[in-house]
Amino acid sequence: MQHLADLDAKKLYNDLVAAINDHRPKQIVILTHVPPFKEACMRQGKISDDDWLPYFSSKATGDVLLQVAKANSAIKFLVLCGHTHSEALYQSSNNLVIKAGKAEYFQPEVQEIIYV
Ligand SMILES: [Fe+2]
DSSP, X not given: OHHXXXXXXXXXXXXXXHHHHHHOOSEEEEEOSSOSSGGGOEETTXXXXXXXXXXXXXXXXHHXXXXXHHHOTTSEEEEEEOSXXXXXXXEEXXXXXXXXXXXOTTOOOOOOOOOX
């Protein structure tokens, strides 16, 4: 699983660099199933403990997001994720925000409407 996470993180890095170089965006919205930071891995109002975090979060993805956001401070990065079924909002830096949506099985719902 770590190897797959590393491959996904590398692809995300390459895609982000290509998008930035090709389009010079002001904002990038990133959709990922698994939260990239522990601070976005909530369960019953608390951050998941260290035993469960490897199953609920991808540090490799978080490291890529931190690297790219830091190198591109003029771009706002919004990361939308899920997986834990618990709502979370985490601002990692001035230009990097992570939102985890809440969910119940078989009860999909709109989390919010984003205007760009
Ligand atoms: Fe999941």
